[in-house]
Amino acid sequence: MAARYVYAILPRDAALPTVTGLQSGPLSFVPHRDLCAATSIIDPADVRLTPENAVRHEAVVEALRQSSPALPVRFGTVLPDEPAVIRALSEHYAALLADLTRLTDTVEYGLTVLWEQPTPDGEAEQIPTNEAAAEGDGPGTRYLRARLAAHRHDTGRRERAAEAAQALDAQLRPAALDGRWTIQPTTRLAARAAYLLQPSSIEAFQQAFEGARAACPSLRPILSGPWPPYTFVTVREGSADSNLSGIEGRESRR
């Protein structure tokens, strides 16, 4: 039997849109009780993360959401055949149904916060040298001093990023159902966030964003959306941060 690429989970009575999936495969629904999975037949050996496939995946999800609530599925979800899709729906049935009921037609907005004046490349090399070698220091001591200086620099940057996130969140959260922040600052990027909104709150949220941007002139926040609520589904792998809500740092997956 043919492998199935899964795009989204929907109510069983959802309408099938006229859109093709990856590898130009026609869409079909695999039903199970009150749910169905939107799928297309796929060659698993050819499922690669390319811009074309990424955009195609998203285009299918958004086409499905034009006429029905739909839970977006992670890219690259391939199950060996239709019975496997049904087993997956069965295994996660209660959680999927609960998510679909909770998220319905909600949307997600993404916030990327850039530092207004990013430091030039090689920032780490510009750490104040008062931490550097004192007369008489050996090479080991000099190394440790440099490491300490770098650590303090990184800690300071993370603290500034957290402060920026809190300032922005204070203005944005009242207009949203939920918000999730990731604080892993770089020389260019301060923090990122996702906010869950009711469609009726989009205008108020955008106004709050304009106010937040004006109130934080040292930052360059960029808003994107609306997106399907990828960040707010609960049927996910059991990662330690899968249920983070609010402003917390998070270890990157490597």
Next chain:
Amino acid sequence: MNDSVAESREVTLLDLLDRIVDHGVVLAGDVTISVADVDLIYLGLRLILTSFERAEELGVMPPMLRDRESSP
């Protein structure tokens, strides 16, 4: 395309990739995709901009993604 618009489009495609690769429903079964073991956030915005432009050249950008930027 000025720097501000280009930067916004970089972020938009970065947002797309981050969402579909790192979020969304995970069902039982194998995710057969093979992705280099790096955090996409740190791939570098310039790389993502190139990919975004390629997606536009191919004419596979859905309208909602193409019109998604909300910053000036």
